[in-house]
Amino acid sequence: MKQAIYGLVLYIFLMLPPVVTLAESVMAIHMHMQMPLFVVAGFLMAPFFQKRFPNFFAKWNSNGVPGIILFMIIVLYWLLPRTMDEALTIPAVEIFKFISLPFLAGIPLRDSWKKLGSLGKNIIYVSLSVLFGVMAWLYIASPTQLCNNYLIVEQKTLGWGFVFLALAIMIYFIQTLFIDKSEYE
Amino acid sequence: MEAVVKNTFGSKVNEVAGVNKQDARITLTFFTVAFIAFFLGCVLGLLQGLNRAGLLELPAWLNYYQVLSGHGVLLVLVFSTTFMLGYFLAAFSHTLGGLLPKVRKMAWVGFALMVVGVVFVATTIIMGDASVMYTFYPPMAASPWFYVGLVFLVLGIWAVLFGGFINVADWRKKHKGQHLPLLAYFATGAFVLFFFGSIGVTIEVLMIIPWAFGWTETINVMLSRTLFWSFGHTLVNIWYLTAVSSWYVAVPKLIGGKLLSDSLARLVVIILVVLNITGGFHHQIIDPGITEGIKFMHVFMSLSIAFPSLMTAFAMFAVFERTGRKKGAKGLLGWIKKLPWGDVRFLAPMIAMIGFIPAGAGGIAQTNNQLNQVVHNSMWVVGHFHLTLGVTVVLSFCGIAYWLIPHLTKRVLTPKINKLGVIQTIVWSLGMLFMSGAMHWVGLLGSPRRTSYTTYGDNATALGWDPYLLFLAVGGTLLIIGAVLMVYIVFHLMFKAPKGETEFPIAEAEEDASETPKWTERWTLWIALMIAIVAMAYVIPIVDMIVNAPPGSPPFRTW
Ligand code: HEM
Numbered sequence: 132m133k134q135a136i137y138g139l140v141l142y143i144f145l146m147l148p149p150v151v152t153l154a155e156s157v158m159a160i161h162m163h164m165q166m167p168l169f170v171v172a173g174f175l176m177a178p179f180f181q182k183r184f185p186n187f188f189a190k191w192n193s194n195g196v197p198g199i200i201l202f203m204i205i206v207l208y209w210l211l212p213r214t215m216d217e218a219l220t221i222p223a224v225e226i227f228k229f230i231s232l233p234f235l236a237g238i239p240l241r242d243s244w245k246k247l248g249s250l251g252k253n254i255i256y257v258s259l260s261v262l263f264g265v266m267a268w269l270y271i272a273s274p275t276q277l278c279n280n281y282l283i284v285e286q287k288t289l290g291w292g293f294v295f296l297a298l299a300i301m302i303y304f305i306q307t308l309f310i311d312k313s314e315y316e
Numbered sequence: 317m318e319a320v321v322k323n324t325f326g327s328k329v330n331e332v333a334g335v336n337k338q339d340a341r342i343t344l345t346f347f348t349v350a351f352i353a354f355f356l357g358c359v360l361g362l363l364q365g366l367n368r369a370g371l372l373e374l375p376a377w378l379n380y381y382q383v384l385s386g387h388g389v390l391l392v393l394v395f396s397t398t399f400m401l402g403y404f405l406a407a408f409s410h411t412l413g414g415l416l417p418k419v420r421k422m423a424w425v426g427f428a429l430m431v432v433g434v435v436f437v438a439t440t441i442i443m444g445d446a447s448v449m450y451t452f453y454p455p456m457a458a459s460p461w462f463y464v465g466l467v468f469l470v471l472g473i474w475a476v477l478f479g480g481f482i483n484v485a486d487w488r489k490k491h492k493g494q495h496l497p498l499l500a501y502f503a504t505g506a507f508v509l510f511f512f513g514s515i516g517v518t519i520e521v522l523m524i525i526p527w528a529f530g531w532t533e534t535i536n537v538m539l540s541r542t543l544f545w546s547f548g549h550t551l552v553n554i555w556y557l558t559a560v561s562s563w564y565v566a567v568p569k570l571i572g573g574k575l576l577s578d579s580l581a582r583l584v585v586i587i588l589v590v591l592n593i594t595g596g597f598h599h600q601i602i603d604p605g606i607t608e609g610i611k612f613m614h615v616f617m618s619l620s621i622a623f624p625s626l627m628t629a630f631a632m633f634a635v636f637e638r639t640g641r642k643k644g645a646k647g648l649l650g651w652i653k654k655l656p657w658g659d660v661r662f663l664a665p666m667i668a669m670i671g672f673i674p675a676g677a678g679g680i681a682q683t684n685n686q687l688n689q690v691v692h693n694s695m696w697v698v699g700h701f702h703l704t705l706g707v708t709v710v711l712s713f714c715g716i717a718y719w720l721i722p723h724l725t726k727r728v729l730t731p732k733i734n735k736l737g738v739i740q741t742i743v744w745s746l747g748m749l750f751m752s753g754a755m756h757w758v759g760l761l762g763s764p765r766r767t768s769y770t771t772y773g774d775n776a777t778a779l780g781w782d783p784y785l786l787f788l789a790v791g792g793t794l795l796i797i798g799a800v801l802m803v804y805i806v807f808h809l810m811f812k813a814p815k816g817e818t819e820f821p822i823a824e825a826e827e828d829a830s831e832t833p834k835w836t837e838r839w840t841l842w843i844a845l846m847i848a849i850v851a852m853a854y855v856i857p858i859v860d861m862i863v864n865a866p867p868g869s870p871p872f873r874t875w
């Protein structure tokens with residue numbers, strides 16, 4: 132339960148107005164720090180909900196697939212330049228971001244991950260890294276400004292951030308193929 | 317089954333013979349190089365000190381900046397690296413039941429590559445073609461072979477590091493569910509940090525080589541500096557981690573006490589590994605081309621490294637007090653008298669710790685933007701790292717040498733050599749006190765670092781520095797005496813000291829110690845966190861430096 136409290140504290144911290152302003156002032160921080168941290172907050176808060184509503188998770192997410200699909204949809208949605216722009220200009224979309232990332236991405240991710248078999252996990256690793264690779268290409272190569280709120284330089288920076296993310300996930304994935312954790316722990 | 321048999325056999329051998337001879341030879345070879353580099357480096361240091369004080373004019377064939385490059389390279393790249401690798405290999409050998417034959421081979425290959433690298437680097441410096449100082453950043457360009465040497469050096473280091481990883485992985489396979497012994501845990505942390513910290517500088521060197529050969533015309537100066545400091549800063553903390561490992565593991569045993577908290581020590585390692593690399597920006601506070609926002613963020617990143625140091629200070633003094641009280645100390649500070657001050661194996665690391673109090677305070681001060689403006693590139697900074705490196709790291713390393721070398725050579729530290737060691741420690745500390753104190757002060761008065769003696773046309777301010785610089789020379793002279801004593805002791809312990817058994821001191825946990833949590837062994841998690849933090853800190857400024865880069869610089873030879 133300690134984790135859930137940390138998650139809640141992180142969640143509230145991320146929504147403090149000065150923190151929001153700072154995090155959203157730089158494109159890369161907006162997408163690669165603020166948004167993942169919301170997911171992390173949800174991830175940490177998940178045990179609370181899992182204990183509270185075990186039947187709900189058992190019924191709707193018995194094999195982990197629905198949860199992970201929901202996670203992917205939410206992530207995909209927030210990868211679009213348009214949605215980031217709207218979060219900055221339309222308060223309702225901003226609120227949707229604050230709710231969707233922790234509760235519709237973070238919590239389902241935690242609930243699904245343990246239930247997924249290695250095939251499911253591998254699919255997620257590969258599709259995330261491919262997806263991030265495509266996003267990297269989009270943001271680096273785009274000759275025009277994709278967001279009204281962010282300059283082209285920031286866009287390129289974000290693109291390189293995606294390159295690193297994609298690489299990191301790829302390396303981690305390959306590592307899981309070669310190293311059997313149970314041999315060590 | 318076979319593995320188990322082999323393993324118990326290995327530890328039996330260890331118990332009977334004390335050390336594995338083949339492993340000992342590796343460490344002793346690394347130490348030999350380390351202390352030769354130490355001696356030569358200190359001689360060059362003395363030349364600089366005398367020159368800065370206006371007492372010695374260097375001949376035309378021995379340029380001040382050439383000496384300075386040699387001093388920096390020998391002491392911060394060669395001495396500390398070879399010592400650290402040798403020490404941690406010995407730690408692996410002792411705590412994990414001997415090095416694997418494969419790992420031993422990798423250590424030797426690594427050593428050979430490092431020697432080749434050092435030969436290239438030293439030759440170009442001696443020929444006067446590489447007076448670019450140990451930081452070697454563009455636009456100053458050395459002979460391309462200098463950088464080729466650096467590549468060999470890095471490859472050699474990597475070979476040793478990967479040897480270490482293989483040994484740890486093998487041990488973990490054979491000891492499922494157990495915690496890595498604390499000293500091996502420190503070594504693993506330092507090796508992980510070393511590997512990831514060296515990636516940036518490797519990229520930098522690979523950028524520089526074609527530029528130094530003239531195949532590419534220009535180079536991105538800001539990018540090179542940033543990549544360099546991601547490494548340079550990390551290196552500093554690798555030695556710190558090395559020094560600290562002996563404080564946690566060896567010192568309590570030497571004073572007859574116990575380990576305060578295994579979990580706390582491991583937490584210190586984790587924090588240092590995760591947070592370290594991004595500290596590099598505090599060396600670039602005055603650099604142009606980095607926005608204020610980024611610099612502001614990095615103040616926090618830099619200060620966060622002070623946190624584990626404070627934890628360490630707390631842990632160490634708690635151990636001292638407990639041990640003293642167990643021995644019957646009374647009153648608030650009575651335990652201080654119960655400490656074995658006459659034992660050099662305690663005295664040296666103790667002074668190292670005490671030295672870190674002003675050194676750390678100075679570091680916290682100069683990482684702040686406004687205060688950094690006052691001292692940046694002044695002699696203050698040189699004073700600062702002669703405290704951190706020259707006192708904290710060097711004395712800790714000497715402290716290790718006093719027991720590790722006799723342990724490996726099956727000799728003993730005689731009372732006579734112990735006494736000489738105490739004298740060495742005191743002479744060295746006094747020397748550093750004079751030298752570093754003078755450097756700090758004269759730096760505040762404006763005297764620049766990396767500048768040979770000049771009075772700027774008898775300018776009054778510059779003349780006002782002279783009295784302080786004289787103290788610098790006095791300190792340097794004491795230091796060279798300390799260096800000679802140390803090198804004598806090292807080689808005495810290697811070849812001359814009487815035969816006997818010396819123990820590898822490893823502190824035991826307190827009886828009521830709490831269980832070390834499992835998560836401390838999740839190395840993948842810590843490495844992932846480290847990469848995430850590095851990405852957060854570096855992606856934005858580096859892309860900015862590349863995308864908005866100025867035309868770039870051709871190579872310059874400024875000497
Ligand atoms: C006999 C002992 C020593 C003396 C007399 C000495 C003296 C000096 C002096 C005078 C400088 C400043 C030169 C300048 O900026 O113009 C210097 C720089 C330096 N010293 Fe030492 N030092 C000694 C030992 C050490 C040790 C043991 C270490 C580290 C393990 C060390 C590391 C350095 C480094 C890294 C620099 C900076 C080089 C640069 O700016 O490129 N020194 N030393």
Ligand SMILES: [Cu+2]
Binds near residue numbers: 548549595596598599
């Ligand atoms: Cu630093």
